Amino acid sequence: xxxxxxxxxxxxxxxxxxxxxxxxxxxxxxxxxxxxxxxxxxxxxxxxxxxxxxxxxxxxxxxxxxxxxxxxxxxxxxxxxxxxxxxxxx
Numbered sequence: 296x297x298x299x300x301x302x303x304x305x306x307x308x309x310x311x312x313x314x315x316x317x318x319x320x321x322x323x324x325x326x327x328x329x330x331x332x333x334x335x336x337x338x339x340x341x342x343x344x345x346x347x348x349x350x351x352x353x354x355x356x357x358x359x360x361x362x363x364x365x366x367x368x369x370x371x372x373x374x375x376x377x378x379x380x381x382x383x384x385x
Contacts, residue, residue, distance in 0.1 A: 344377035
């Protein structure tokens, strides 16, 4: 009696490269999302904002006008802290 079995090769390209392609696409998307203007601006310290009045006022105004997007950024926090410190006489 002769039994024929048919052996099928796995689809190498279909399953082997899917995690790699998925990882590359995800990495590209996250890379683009992370490149906002706020992320590219250098972070200034509270002391720097205290010493630079024009920049302090400009940043505080920018943060106040767009709190949903800007409020939690390091420069907004530092500029607001500088404004508060100056108002309290520190």
